[in-house]
Amino acid sequence: MIRIKVERVRTMPAQLESGVLYVSEEFETAAHLCACGCGSKVRTPLGPTEWRFTDHPEGPSLYPSIGNWQRSCKSHYWIDRGEIEWSTQLTPAQIAAGRAAEERRREHYYAELYPDRWWVRVWRWLKSMLGH
Numbered sequence: 001m002i003r004i005k006v007e008r009v010r011t012m013p014a015q016l017e018s019g020v021l022y023v024s025e026e027f028e029t030a031a032h033l034c035a036c037g038c039g040s041k042v043r044t045p046l047g048p049t050e051w052r053f054t055d056h057p058e059g060p061s062l063y064p065s066i067g068n069w070q071r072s073c074k075s076h077y078w079i080d081r082g083e084i085e086w087s088t089q090l091t092p093a094q095i096a097a098g099r100a101a102e103e104r105r106r107e108h109y110y111a112e113l114y115p116d117r118w119w120v121r122v123w124r125w126l127k128s129m130l131g132h
């Protein structure tokens, strides 16, 4: 888990440290080093139509997410209460859990739609035979 802390500044320092979200309320801007570690500076203007910065006791939040599409790392993450939450780098367990949930939703959907169809019962029987 990568954590990021807030540091209030007036103007952005020339050298940014990783793990620090620099916030200048006076100039309505925030900056940090890309959370992937590539060293890119990420500038996020703050404002009603830009990013929204919230300072929680646990740490800073920025909304919406940070998408570094134009950089070579293409990283995409959220800064949420001082934690970096990756959106693209899912662990295999998360991917499997997502697929299982999807499967359950689909099954539930068809079961509600066609509760008495023979193939729904066959499908359930097959699934039970396969140990799911």
Ligand SMILES: [Zn+2]
Binding pocket: 034, 035, 036, 037, 038, 039, 040, 068, 071, 073, 074, 075
């Ligand atoms: Zn990066």
